[in-house]
Amino acid sequence: MQEIKRRSQKERSDTMRAALVAAGRDLFIRNGFAATGTPDIVAAAGVTRGALYHHFQDKTDLFAAVVEAEAEAIAAEIDASGSIGLTPRETLIQGGEAFLAAMRSPGRARLMLVEAPAVLGVDRLARIDAATGGRTLELALQEVGIEAPGPLAALLSAAYDRAALAIDLGQPPGPWRAALNHLVRGAIR
Amino acid sequence: MQEIKRRSQKERSDTMRAALVAAGRDLFIRNGFAATGTPDIVAAAGVTRGALYHHFQDKTDLFAAVVEAEAEAIAAEIDASGSIGLTPRETLIQGGEAFLAAMRSPGRARLMLVEAPAVLGVDRLARIDAATGGRTLELALQEVGIEAPGPLAALLSAAYDRAALAIDLGQPPGPWRAALNHLVRGAIR
DNA sequence: TTGCATACATACATCCTGTATGTTAATTAC
């Protein structure tokens, strides 16, 4: 009868881990990493700090899990809006639009583009979104015939990041989209 | 005889403040903001925490002072290398090169481009380097006839930031400079 | 020189982090 007591270990563990990640995501987005204490997180999840330190090595490790989950969510949203049968340069522009759309989830830009590099380090974060879907831009540039697409992809990605941040901070998206289009079209000639 | 005791209040205060900023800069660059404690800073400066909290409201306030000083130093270096009598687009490229050169001071890129936005917030940091010399890029774009130079300047600035970071992380500068040239020339047609 | 303000040093309270230990429930071994 009591299905609460009948949960398997793995199921219990998975839901708890997910609850901690969800609570952490919420608070990290609202207050940032430094201003969010582990007591706040576990209180929001309705547990104690023992649960947190059982599932994660430390607070940074939980944050990394939040960032990874967020990166996967972003990649999934972008993939979902990926229209097929476009020219390479159309794919480029459309992928950028999809990125901006995915980044309009409130606070997501600050979490992924400001907090994450500072907390996890630039290289570690780069590895995370390389593991999810960060190389699509590079491949698209290669399609349109750029010789060394790596650095240029990183630069354009940085430009998109900056635009997403500005929009997340409340600025109107129109001028940023226009400037991005200008930049991309100039880059692929 | 004892010139130490003969210092005026203002002189004493100024040197102390400068010493704290210098010690803070050194440690923030080496270990980052979060991993640097106020005991470390005052120990490096040879004083106690009382001095720090007399001159600054809190640890973040000291960090802001460090960032401001660094922004001024960067602006001064860029201004010093500013050749006159160039065409607007030459000025654009040359200014970018000067920025990259200024950013090769070890750890400076991470401090200003990763830590500072996270600790101070993007908007506050934007105000700081707008107060120093952050609008030169925007003016240069206006010179070459860009209609709305604001967003485009921000995007190109973000690209330069990304390149500076990559170079600071140890990557060879050549490909990044090439990609930046490609991007800028495409943007100004 | 007397009084006050400035420039620090010292002492203290609070909070947070990470770890060590304890407890309960689920899984495995026999």
Place this chain on the structure above:
DNA sequence: GTAATTAACATACAGGATGTATGTATGCAA
């Protein structure tokens, strides 16, 4: 089916950091 083991947490503890409150000495002004 029961004992033993392990996983999943909760509780308790130690260390350190931050910010503030208080104390002290020196410069400065009347």
